[in-house]
Amino acid sequence: MNLRFLAPAFVAGLLVTAPAVADSQDMLIEIYRIVPGKHEEFLRHLALLDEANAMAGLPPRQLFVHQDGASWDFVLLQPAHTTDEQDAKLDAAYKKLGIPQGAKFFVNFRKLIAEHTDTFVEATTAAEYLKKLD
Numbered sequence: 001m002n003l004r005f006l007a008p009a010f011v012a013g014l015l016v017t018a019p020a021v022a023d024s025q026d027m028l029i030e031i032y033r034i035v036p037g038k039h040e041e042f043l044r045h046l047a048l049l050d051e052a053n054a055m056a057g058l059p060p061r062q063l064f065v066h067q068d069g070a071s072w073d074f075v076l077l078q079p080a081h082t083t084d085e086q087d088a089k090l091d092a093a094y095k096k097l098g099i100p101q102g103a104k105f106f107v108n109f110r111k112l113i114a115e116h117t118d119t120f121v122e123a124t125t126a127a128e129y130l131k132k133l134d
Helices: 003-016 039-053 084-097 103-110 126-133
Strands: 024-033 062-065 073-079 113-123
Touching: 024 039, 039 073, 039 084
Parallel strands: none
Antiparallel strands: 024 073, 024 113, 062 073
């Protein structure tokens, strides 16, 4: 069986949990393959980012850990948008926790991942989405 056809079903299953993450229907789904030997470091980094989220009054990312099947290691689900106020609180939390920002964040984070995809999605139903077509 070709597992790439299971990805849409998996993503649809993730979206069922979206209302538990935030009131917004716009979500960000990130799929990661980690550099061999860097899985624990990646998870520790995510835990630090979630600590910053908590300091800023935001929920932690939902983490899905690979068990069997496709080639991804971790999938993250989180709200796609933050307010200016939340961004300011996140910036302060990152500084307090010593998390790099900007280009330094990108360079340090990319040391941990072999492959990454992300997509912005809207959690909805077929009936609700069809209303947009009318």
